[in-house]
Amino acid sequence: MRKLSMEELNRMSVGEFKEMPKLPVVVVLDNIRSQHNIGSVFRTADAFRVDKIILCGISATPPNREIQKTALGATESVDWSYEPQVLDAVASLKADGYMIVAVEQTDGSVSPAEFSAVNHKKVALVFGNEINGVSDEVVALADACIEIPQFGTKHSFNVSVTAGIVLYEIFNKLKNV
Numbered sequence: 001m002r003k004l005s006m007e008e009l010n011r012m013s014v015g016e017f018k019e020m021p022k023l024p025v026v027v028v029l030d031n032i033r034s035q036h037n038i039g040s041v042f043r044t045a046d047a048f049r050v051d052k053i054i055l056c057g058i059s060a061t062p063p064n065r066e067i068q069k070t071a072l073g074a075t076e077s078v079d080w081s082y083e084p085q086v087l088d089a090v091a092s093l094k095a096d097g098y099m100i101v102a103v104e105q106t107d108g109s110v111s112p113a114e115f116s117a118v119n120h121k122k123v124a125l126v127f128g129n130e131i132n133g134v135s136d137e138v139v140a141l142a143d144a145c146i147e148i149p150q151f152g153t154k155h156s157f158n159v160s161v162t163a164g165i166v167l168y169e170i171f172n173k174l175k176n177v
Helices: 014-019 035-047 065-071 086-095 136-141 159-174
Strands: 023-030 050-056 080-083 099-103 123-128 144-146
Touching: 023 035, 023 086, 023 159, 035 050, 035 065, 035 159, 050 086, 080 086, 086 099, 086 123, 086 136, 099 136, 099 159, 123 159
Parallel strands: 023 050, 023 123, 050 080, 099 123, 099 144
Antiparallel strands: none
């Protein structure tokens, strides 16, 4: 076994990426404090060809040196917008036919493996603040909640790790829909 070279990875250019079909998923970042987390989510969104990221509230926006450290250029490939109020972003997505999915620990949440998005052509995943999670108002508007099972002493994953796990599962469910 050997590592593949960069040439063998055959990655597309930003222009080619922009032309490719996207996963019908919008990522909503609800008041994310860490610019490194935001950059990591951009990079993961690029990897799974997510349609768009909506940055809300206190979430920093590109261009930003700290975001760029972890995004490694994904702010150029992934479409994004800023909405001051997360509720406005979620209401607009819901009106556009998106299934709103809060990634949060709730009494009705399901694991990413149990989540079914097959009947929905468009999904909006809402990831919350590192301390407070997804706002209660957004949870109340959500069509579903996803929670990653955990078996250690901590009660949550880092938001960028959570985004990677959930987007991978959603990608596998929606890639052929």
